[in-house]
Amino acid sequence: MSTIVTDPISRRSLLRKGAFCLALPFLDSVVRAAPTATAPKRLIFLGGGYGFTDSYRNEGESFFPREAGRFSDIGMAKGLKPMERHQEDLTMVSNLTNLGVNNPHGGSWGYLNCGQYRNHEPAFSCDQLAAQSIGKDTRFPSLVLTGREPIPGQGAGHGAGYSLSADARGRSIPGIPSPLHLYRTLFAQKGDSAEQLSARLDNRQSILDLVRIDGSTVRRKLAHEDQLKLDEYFTSIREIELGLQREAQWADVPKMKAPFAEPKATPGEKEIRLMLDMLILALQTDMTRVTSYRLPVCSLITSLGVTLSPHSLSHYGFMPDRRAASEKRDQKLMELFAWFLDRLKETKDAEGRRLYDSAIVSFGSNLRTGHGLQSIPALLSGGGAERIPHGRHLILPKEDTSLANYWLTLLQQAGVETPRFHYSTGEVSELLG
Numbered sequence: 001m002s003t004i005v006t007d008p009i010s011r012r013s014l015l016r017k018g019a020f021c022l023a024l025p026f027l028d029s030v031v032r033a034a035p036t037a038t039a040p041k042r043l044i045f046l047g048g049g050y051g052f053t054d055s056y057r058n059e060g061e062s063f064f065p066r067e068a069g070r071f072s073d074i075g076m077a078k079g080l081k082p083m084e085r086h087q088e089d090l091t092m093v094s095n096l097t098n099l100g101v102n103n104p105h106g107g108s109w110g111y112l113n114c115g116q117y118r119n120h121e122p123a124f125s126c127d128q129l130a131a132q133s134i135g136k137d138t139r140f141p142s143l144v145l146t147g148r149e150p151i152p153g154q155g156a157g158h159g160a161g162y163s164l165s166a167d168a169r170g171r172s173i174p175g176i177p178s179p180l181h182l183y184r185t186l187f188a189q190k191g192d193s194a195e196q197l198s199a200r201l202d203n204r205q206s207i208l209d210l211v212r213i214d215g216s217t218v219r220r221k222l223a224h225e226d227q228l229k230l231d232e233y234f235t236s237i238r239e240i241e242l243g244l245q246r247e248a249q250w251a252d253v254p255k256m257k258a259p260f261a262e263p264k265a266t267p268g269e270k271e272i273r274l275m276l277d278m279l280i281l282a283l284q285t286d287m288t289r290v291t292s293y294r295l296p297v298c299s300l301i302t303s304l305g306v307t308l309s310p311h312s313l314s315h316y317g318f319m320p321d322r323r324a325a326s327e328k329r330d331q332k333l334m335e336l337f338a339w340f341l342d343r344l345k346e347t348k349d350a351e352g353r354r355l356y357d358s359a360i361v362s363f364g365s366n367l368r369t370g371h372g373l374q375s376i377p378a379l380l381s382g383g384g385a386e387r388i389p390h391g392r393h394l395i396l397p398k399e400d401t402s403l404a405n406y407w408l409t410l411l412q413q414a415g416v417e418t419p420r421f422h423y424s425t426g427e428v429s430e431l432l433g
Helices: 078-089 126-133 179-186 194-211 215-219 224-249 269-284 298-303 310-314 320-346 403-413
Strands: 042-047 090-094 143-145 290-294 359-364 378-381 392-395
Touching: 042 126, 042 269, 078 090, 078 320, 126 290, 126 403, 143 179, 143 269, 179 269, 269 290, 269 298, 269 320, 298 310, 298 320, 310 320, 320 359, 359 403
Parallel strands: 042 290, 042 359, 090 392, 143 290
Antiparallel strands: 090 378, 359 378
16 A cells, blocks of 8 residues: 655645645655556546537538548547647547437436347446446545536436436436535545444434335235335335445545635536546545546536527527537537546656546547437547557447447456446447557
8 A cells, every 4th residue: 555655745735725726746755655566447437418519511520520530630620629739649439329318308318327228228327337346445436426507407408317327227326516515525524533424324224224124025915016116115225225334434534634625606617627626636546436427518608608508509500609609618618628638647646647547538428419319429538448549530330339339348448347238249349459
């Protein structure tokens, strides 16, 4: 285990108190660590809601390149221009389709768990599968982040659900909805002593004891539909119990002291940057290795001066004003993605290694543009997938290649030992070098 030695320079003094740049660079005078053989893999899934702006009447390019090839040869499409400084570290994959999603207004629903397809019922998302493997030894096996939206449902750009992630029954997992909530999750708070945590855990366990019933006796007396409901009830109880067990395992390990004051509400771009910066700090200190983040859409476009709702914006059609607003959103999302990659590249772990080099970072959506479900946007970066070469736009030879195959490929590259992911038929061999 690495040993971190602190000197009179406090961590607090090295961090800005604003909304930006919270994660520390590697400082020889502050950190002393014996190098380990390999850095742990880190999986990051980002989702942007409704898709990106497509070309106008098949003329020119907006977000999606027309040609396959290296970006250094084909250039970056207009919407991708903010990513130009990372073009050698970026892969864009075309011809992927989420076969388990058929609702063009569904936004992000079913994105990471691939929805319901033929005989396959909705089940856990790929980040949650990874959490059981590469995340099991961290305080937070996964961090599920989301953004609060003033418009509910499809109007917000993400459709139903609470986050990108889903549990074993395919149900959306409630995400951490704001910088303040994430701050209070990651850092030590009053009442976090081992004794106080133990007392709270005992109290919650006693409540579970009260609601537990003899299922085997009751089940025999119920109709089939009610038996299924009872099974769901016991599954929920079991999930809560497993969560309590995990909290108990970490009760004696104090959380990191907060390196800055509680953040204030900063909707829009500042909120996204603050969430991502705290995420980087969680990755840097190995609080977690797996995360998903459903980026807020409404507050972002409002902060850009766009008065349309996300749903209205997605119907840009041939209206120049709406199209310009849609392209403005594309540019901002790519600016944020480029900035996030900057932060991963400049931030080093306790052993002096760039976070970027062990990360697999996915950015995408269930929808290509408007309400189009085919050939969805899939952007990939990070050095953690050692067999995936970057710097190119890859057009897969088979149209509607299953998104489940893509997730399987990323899971295997992250070291998750699984031969398949839901209804996958194999890895995306064209993606591998």
